[in-house]
Amino acid sequence: MMTARERLLDPARAAATGAMADLVRDRSVEYVPLDTDAYRRIVARCHAGGLDLGAEMVGRGPAWAYRRYSDDYADTERMAHAGARGYLEGRIAARLEYRAGRWSRAAAEAPEGCPIKGNISNKGERIYHTPWSPAYAKTRIDESRGERWFCDEGEAIAAGLRAARWR
Template structure:
């Protein structure tokens, strides 16, 4: 029961400090924090520069006593830790209160358990900052937060494309590799814009001064996801005109590729639930969608606790994570 008190304290503190955005930086399982008041800064107590301060920071990062799930209460520490998730973006992105609340909950939960990510306030709203792990060509993880890159749909890892001469090439592997190259040895900054059906944060992300979405579309390794945004329509036109990547020949859009694989897998899956919830030799719970490269060779043994899922949201809720290829 004691473990619930810090969480309750943070939740109760949220409404009171909505207008005080925070810079928060990880240090092991501690955090360095400073928060903003108007045009000035209030700091926790001993000022010290930090190499991980994002460009948008208006306060210097500061060293402070440990703020952990066990030590947070109704003190200034709780106030400082609670505030980052309240640094909401304004409604110019059309995000309603319900979506904003989900983002708050996701970032707050990560602040408690994922020291690999920092949560900072920019003029536009909350930044998620840290080293990224690549899931595929349009999805990364910073700490425990899964982030879907806004406005793009990259080729799937198992997908192949063709040139005009009919030659096949591994466009899915190329997309995942390109994303890995873009974030390698970089601090990635993501501005949350929305959440998707799988409770991933949808965000615009930059690394090394480059817009990850624009780079992927511009290199011809992702489509502009017009169903949700036209942010990268211009980059797509340039890539198409330059015969880059997927535009070198006939390529099936990623959304059609997934739909076709899904339809075929449903016909063969128990009770029409085609996602395979595998448990690895290391005990990791990993799920494979029908477009996963390892899908065909993955066998499910329900006697070992492995299981089938009808959708990704159910797999994630049950504690499984998506397969990663980098």
């Protein structure tokens, strides 16, 4: 769960997370796999209570059409933009631009330009944190404990780490 400070720092993520939580609340979520991305994650079309979650999120404004895998939501995005809904009001940078900026800043400060932090939790869980993860700033890497830096998510996954979870 995000703190009030994190919500202030990243209102786009907070709004998107809240919108998705409202859409799936008390509903079963089903998905149809479409593809697999570069990190071996499933790219899918998801539904909850008869709603196409991607179309709902893009249409309401807290998400953008991810055209790398499909143009299915491109028209929905254009309509949301024309109606100045959600993030598309122009007050907040697009998620990909936002993430790219965080990535660039973190890479500039990270050893060898590899900004993903792979750490071991107090419970022994092997977790990686990307620069946009809420716990990124407070996560410290202790190489003597087997923790390390990664240049991309695929490398962290291949080393047996899972992505950090929030909310």
